[in-house]
Amino acid sequence: MNKAITEGVVLMPPVFAEGLDVWSSGDGTPGSDTYDGAVNAAFVSADQDFAGCLELQKTETTQQLRHMGKTPLIPGCYLQITVRIKALSGALPTVRIAGWAGKSGGHVGGLSETAAAVTLSSYGEVVELRAIVGSGDRGGVDMVWGMAAEYGYFGIDLTGANGGVVRIDDIEITDVTSIFLRDMLSQVDVRDYGARGDGVTDDSAAFAAADADADGRRLFVPAGSYYLAETVTLEAEVAFEGTVSMPADKMLLLTKSFDLPHYIAAFGNEELGFKKAFQALLNNADHESLDMGGRKVTVTAPIDMQAAVPNKSSYSTRRVIRNGQLEASAGAGWSTDVVTSKATYSLSSSKTLSNVTNVANVSVGALVEGVGVGREVYVTDKRNGAQEITLSAPLYDAVGTQTFTFRDFKYMLDFSGFTNLSKFSLSDVEVQCEGLCSGLRLAATGVAFHLRDCFISRPKDRGVTSIGTGCQGMLIDRCQFLSDENAEDVADRSSIALNANANDVKLRNNRAEKFRHFAVLAGSNSVVTGNHFFQGDGVSDGVRTGGLVLTASYCSSTLTSNYVDNCFIEWTNEHDSTPDFVSGFSFSALSIADNIFLSGDVAPWFSYIVIKPHGSGHYLNGVNVTGNMFRSINGTIDRAERVDTSFADLDFTRFKNVTFAGNTYHAVSSQVMNPLRVRHKESSTAKTWTVEAGGELPFEARARGVDGIVALDAVKTGSGDTVHDLPYVELEQGARGDMVKLVWSEAVKGEVAVSLRIDT
CATH class of the missing domain: 2.60.120.260 (Galactose-binding domain-like)
Structure with a gap:
């Protein structure tokens, strides 16, 4: 004026x-x-x-x-x-x-x-x-x-x-x-308290003085570059026209303006603003969540989340990042580091590689590959002086010395620098990897990591990776995992949506498309429900990969109400250091109930449930497969279930407590059940009747029991006399042991219903 x-x-x-x-x-x-x-x-x-x-x-x-x-x-x-x-x-x-x-x-x-x-x-x-x-x-x-x-x-x-x-x-x-004007606008200008804004002078004290005098008014940071050499806490609402800079270990705590847009405005850079906002989130008791305000942050290199908070190596208070988008931008920082090293593996220390050459160049969090190494085994820790590496899981057949490959994928958000991170959540966040990088890498240990209502879009290698037990009690709810390998044939895909090593994981109501695997779960007591994961391609009579891979033989898990689309459930013990069964429960405590299984244009030998033992002597012990719908389109498949005998077969003589009932089959040749009700008609008199399962016992197992025999009409002798006594049973007959013999007191004929079982 x-x-x-x-x-x-x-x-x-x-x-x-x-x-x-x-x-x-x-x-x-x-x-x-x-x-x-x-x-x-x-x-x-x-x-x-x-x-x-x-x-x-x-x-x-x-x-x-x-x-x-x-x-x-x-x-x-x-x-x-x-x-x-x-x-x-x-x-x-x-x-x-x-x-x-x-x-x-x-x-x-x-x-x-x-x-x-x-x-x-x-x-x-x-x-x-x-x-x-x-x-x-x-x-x-x-x-x-x-x-x-x-x-x-x-x-x-x-x-x-x-x-x-x-x-x-x-x-x-x-x-x-x-x-x-200041009073009219309810505003306090930091320049009135000595802030220079020249990018060199320490304006920390001026910011603190202005904030102390604000008394409910808004703090205004006019154009300029303000250097803050110390941690500054601002209780007043802040408007940034200028920007601030500060050392990595100093914090800007905006208690009244705690959201990502304010931090982006404060630091003049989306990526740096996100890091400093996360730093404040873990150092501010007044806020449980960081609201990204719907902003999209362009990320040019992996964000080391622990390095952003150098005063914290572990954190166990509930914190949430919500409501925003992270998008990878092309750059050299996303390239996977690949290291090969000779190392020795011994059963005496099943999670350790010793005598590791070039150990200093191996990164914690790297994927381990080699002969006898199961899927999703990671470097959890290393000791350069001792030339040792700690693994996330044992190796099933790697005793001795060999050359291992270590692949350090680069992740948009990398939490692996934390020794422990618990009760941390991402909510309504999209991680757009753009085929350049992977999504999230968890801390080595932690409890109750939670991903909800998020999108992990087009990860190059992995969506969510657990390198240790930071996935204990992990919750993933209502998320979408969108593959970067949509156009690839199934056999050419390598990306995995997520993995977990620890127990008590809950995967609920998620959707994943066209990865090599949706989830590799190595722990027990998991709940997988309401998910839709599909992995098909356009190849006629094409192969399919496991959608859900369970690597603990005793898994104690429930798989309920999922839509398993052009993939299968694979159950292995590939993370056992001694895969041959010696003691324990073997393949046990799994319930697969009320799921939709669908496949199209697949090879006839494709199956929806595949058990793959990596050692001998294993058997089923407490398995429930009920109420599922199995359907093949554009071709018939042989069976809904099978054993992959690449390493070993199951011991069918030891099956216990297996229920395979109430399922529906469409375009599946062998419609298996346990117990299996078989109608057998003997037209000519014979003292011994051989009753065949016809391939309809689950996993083509042995007929180890008979629950009942019911005569469907009069059992008669050759002279027409009715016989009222019952036969005794000889179990596990035939080359495969899938037949039983009914032995009568004399030669008879007639029709009976026999209930066969594969278990005791």
Whole structure:
């Protein structure tokens, strides 16, 4: 605002040299007396202090001087009246700035129309008086007139003894609204507290002082680069026009403006703003979550989440990152590091590689590949001096020395630097890997990592990776995993949506498309429910890979209400260091219930449930497969279930407590059940009847029990006599042991229903 002109309105009164006919000796209203021709007033053209000025002798008890022009009062506008005056002779008067408040219709009563008075104390001394008039009751306003007054007549009053002569310089009225702008905007400027914004000077103290004085107002950081050498906590809401910089180990804690957009504004960079916001999240007790505000952050290299918080190596308080998007941008930082090293594996220390050459170059978190190494085995720790590496799981057939390959995939968000990270969540976040990088790598240990309502889009190698037990109790709910290998044939895919090594994982209501595997779960007590994972391609009679891979023989898990689409459930023990069965429960405690299994245009030998023992002697012990729907389209498959004998077969003589019932089959040749009800008709008399399962016992197992035999019509001898006694049973007959023999007391014929079992 111009000092003399506000919104086109001239505020400044005319100078005395232009005439005294507009200067009233009364209240300034039209018709009041003026000083034009008055005997006690005269214009003095030359004065050593004032140049042109008004010389006035006090003759009234209250000698008034008012400009007769209406000075408008605009709501929110503050005017300053400035008067310079000196005494020449006679009695020394008291001086005050004064006014008359008006509106359409007349005077506005009840307002303070005078400012503080000053008594002149010597002759020739120039005294300057200032007073402010305005609508608001703000500090420094002398005459608060509110919204009632629309204009005013301003000037001065002389009080005290009469007879004194004074000279008065031209009166100034200026707009000083700017000095109240900070209060009007409820804003505190850090520059007012010494902040330089030159990028070099430490402005930490200035920021802290401004924040301490804000008292509910907003803190304003104007244009500039502000260096903060120390941790700064700002309790006030903050608006950033300029940016800040600070050492990596110092924190900016925005307690009232804690969201990602404010941190991006503060640091002027999306990626750095995200890191510093995460740093604050783990160091601020006032906030449990970081709201990304719907912002998309372009990420140019892997974000080491622990390095972003150098004062924390572990963290176990609930924290959430929510509501945003992270997008990878092309750069050299995403390249996978590949190291090959000779190492020795021994059963005496089943999670250790020893005598590792080049161990310093092997990264913690790298995938381990080699002969006898199961899927998703990672480097959890290493000791360079001892040349040892700790593995996330044992190796099933790697005893001795060989060359291993270590692949260190690069992840958008890498938490592996934390020794422990528990109760951490990502919610409503999309991780757009763009085929350049992997998604998330978890800490070595931790409990209850939670991913909910998130998208992991187009990861190059892995979506979510657990390198140790940071997946204990992991929850993944309502997430989508979108592959970067959509166009690849199944056999050419290598990416995996997620893996877990620890127990108690919950995968619920997720969707994953066209990975090599949806999930590789190495622990037990998992709940997998409501997920849809599909992995097909356009190859006729094509191969399929496991959608869900369980690598613990005793898995104690439930797989319920999933949609298993063009892939299968694979159950192995590839993370056993001694894969041959010696003791324990073997393949046990698994329930597969009420799922949809669908395949299309697959090879006939494809199956939906595949058990793959890596050692001899294993058997089924407590397995429930019920209420599932198995359907093949564009071709019939042989079976819904099978044993992959690449390494070993199951021991069918030891099956216990297996239920395979209530399932439906479409375009599946062998529609298996356990117990299996078989109708057998013997047309000619025979003492021994051979009852065949017809390939419809699960896993082509042995007929180890008979629950019942029911005659469907009269069992008769050759002479037509009815036989009422029961036969005894000889189990596990035939080359595969899938037949039973019913031995009667004499040769008979007839029809029976026999309930066969593969277990005891």
